[in-house]
Amino acid sequence: MQAKDRLSGISDTASARELVVFGKDLVGPLNVAVRNLYRRQPEILAAWKNASRIGGGNGGDSPADPSDAPTPTPEPSK
Numbered sequence: 001m002q003a004k005d006r007l008s009g010i011s012d013t014a015s016a017r018e019l020v021v022f023g024k025d026l027v028g029p030l031n032v033a034v035r036n037l038y039r040r041q042p043e044i045l046a047a048w049k050n051a052s053r054i055g056g057g058n059g060g061d062s063p064a065d066p067s068d069a070p071t072p073t074p075e076p077s078k
Contacts, residue, residue: 020054027052 031052038044 024054027054 031048034048034052035045038048
């Protein structure tokens with residue numbers, strides 16, 4: 001019974017890793033969309049940045065990602 005439990009645990013870990021990779025692949029394009037959609041709403045952007053952060057598992061902050069910088073938007077001419 002222990003061997004079966006151990007194999008199940010290994011399979012669960014592999015599945016979890018695949019889901020993390022899948023999630024990381026989705027966050028990039030979503031960051032672009034969210035930043036563009038809510039560029040004038042800093043509270044929503046701050047909440048998104050907090051919710052979408054995928055840490056390294058050590059409890060510390062992840063290194064800064066240059067793609068997290070807001071996309072400059074020119075002001076409309078008056």
